Amino acid sequence: MHVVIQKNEPIVSSQIDSIEIEAGQKADGVLFLDKQFKVVEYPSEWLSHEANHRRISEQTVVTYSRNMRYFLEYIDDRMSDGWSLDEKLLNVHLSLLESWVRYQIDDLKLEASTVTNREMTIRAFYDYFTDKTRHKNPIENNPFPSDPITSKPNNKQVQAVSVRDVQNLMFCTPYERERTLLQFLLDSGVRISELPRVTYGDVQEAQNFVSGSYITDGIDKPAVEAGYAALLIHGSKGRQDSVKERHTVITKPTLDRLKAYHSSPLYKRYQRLYADQNTAPIFFNTEGRPFTKASIAALITRISKRAEKNGTLSKKAHAHLFRHSFAYLTLQDTGRGHDFLDRLVFVQKSLGHTSIKTTERYTNIPHDIYDSIVNKDGEIQSRIEKMQLLVDSTKTRIKLVDKK
Template identity: 35%
Template sequence: MKVVAVRGKMLDLRESLLNETERAVDGVVQVSGAGLFDSEERLMPLVSDYLSQQMETGLLSVASAKTYGQNLGYMLDFLKSRSEFSSSERDFCFIEAGSHAYRQYFKQLLEDEDLEGNTARNRDATLMSFMNKYLCVSSDGGPPRREHNPYAGGMLTPAPKSKLIKGCTMKELQVLIEATPYERERCLLQFIFDAGLRRSEVARVTLENVIDALKFSGVSFISQEMLIPISAGYCPIYIEGSKGRGDSTKPRHSIVSRATLLRIKKYHASLLYRMHSRKYPKPSLTPAFFNAEGEGYSPNSVSKLLERLSDRAKDRLEKPISPHKLRHGNAYAILSSPDLGADYLERLTIAQKSLGHAQLSTTEKYNQIAMDLYRKLIDDNAITISRAQEMEALVEKTWIRIRPEDKK
């Protein structure tokens, strides 16, 4: 099965195969929607119509539509493998199959294929949405599926067991950083970790966002207890966050260490960065980070970078580090930093706001972390090290100069 999903794509119908024998369609049209195709390139009408409707109403992004299509494709393959549905037309076996077939599918996944509970649950949620929002919804001719709704009583899989979340540690972050000889990549890795970014958010961080955060870093604070002004160890930075409805964004402010921002400032002062930034008219449109080709990072290029560096450092890493593990590491860093909040609950709230979680319960999953990952780092004088101090030490250990002759 193959899923194709687009939003606002322009198509020139003059080259369409529909015009092979006679002129049937013409002109340029804008297309939004999704389609599920089998191995013979035949369109699956029910699934495709459902995905397109959900995209049209803004309930599914392009990426989510592809994931939903793949999940429904897995179920369709299972139904087609059963003798009673082998001759079923296209994807109409979704209508014909009884509840027992759906239950048998998840039994096979969990017991025979030993699929992880979270993965099975995601496929279960996709099928429930397909049933409740499409196949079992009444229309002029009645609902497409007239049989009993398999999801009338809720989801078919048991709630997955909570898994221990393992994020990237400071030691692993340093190993990753040392695996690249390019300061621009080292700078990016530290920023993703320190700001708790999703990979899809990297491209939306602009030069203006960094400049505004640096303005805050220059402010000195004074209190009644302290007569000597101090500089903030952390600064708020505006993030055009992901996880909004459809393809929309969900803005937030993350806290990032001053040391990380100063490292980015040095990168932005380099001839390399200034050369690539010239083609952008203003800071609000200029990416904060450029790849080797002088373009902003895409989500896939961020993942490829982590894959490449994890492979280089495989002798020093237990497992490859994904972009989201850097984000998990940020949560641990906040929760274990003594200068962020008076107690653990305050730090949990700070982590929630910085990571952009809508509910505190989402952030609370980090309660179930191993003590070694909780990262209560102690220096030689038995003083707990803060996150800001960790970031400053990381810069001192790993910063390298960007020379004028550097191409990357």
């Protein structure tokens, strides 16, 4: 099986000699090819339609195409050799779908959540071709039952890094810039794909934010208590891969640490290259360029390996764990909101979750996270207190000769 995904870009030349390309034409679609490199018509039509009409994001197109490929390979091996893949798709029945689900769980040992994801993809394909609003449907009845075939995934506890873990990670890099970046991830809850879009101007607005005033994002206007500030995030996962703005709330200790980095010659050396210095990113890499999603992930992996090697890390750290930690810390933050439900809704808005059900995963807090947010008397500390302790225990001076 082969899959070709073409993004919405100008076509330079045709791979088919008989087709002429006009200037300005663009391609946007997906082709599924069988072992003989013949087009598999139905899945190609379905996913090209979804992609072309911007009903799903580019990343979802990739996920759907991968899941469909797995399914096509499965039915190709188990259904009549006299049928094409399109004909096999027309003849799929419930018992085969149930066998496919069992095969993934029992033979491939996949997690139920992964199998559910794959099932939802194939279900979407059959929903498309059994939609009664379409004039011509090659499939009369959807082979899927109304309820999911895959058992509901177990509600596993969401893993995160503790404040103590982050402190130990900081001790594994001598550079204040990298320590500040780790604290910013922990205290803001941003995705690493969003961090490069946070600008110096955004942070300046947060630093100038008056306690007790309101966030004016046109959607929600939550009050911000003393010691916290609203920070604009140019978020990921908007409709049609657009940037979806939201606000998070960051603490004063983290903003002060950022301010010290921004005042250093190391930062100003590259910021001055921007005509409008407010548009400069909040972190520069060694070459004076903005960090990328990949470089942030690589940085965390590199520091994590050092901490694992010296035995100071309780679990392997990766970038998304910081986002989970932000949620846990905020839900237990006595300095934020009137009650737990208030904080839960706040976490939903800060993380950019569409549904509160996604945020509810964080209501069962792991023991290591809980232990890291209480003091020696067992009292829960506010996020401000935890961030200040991080600054006090890990902040180091940026020297004139430092390059990172």
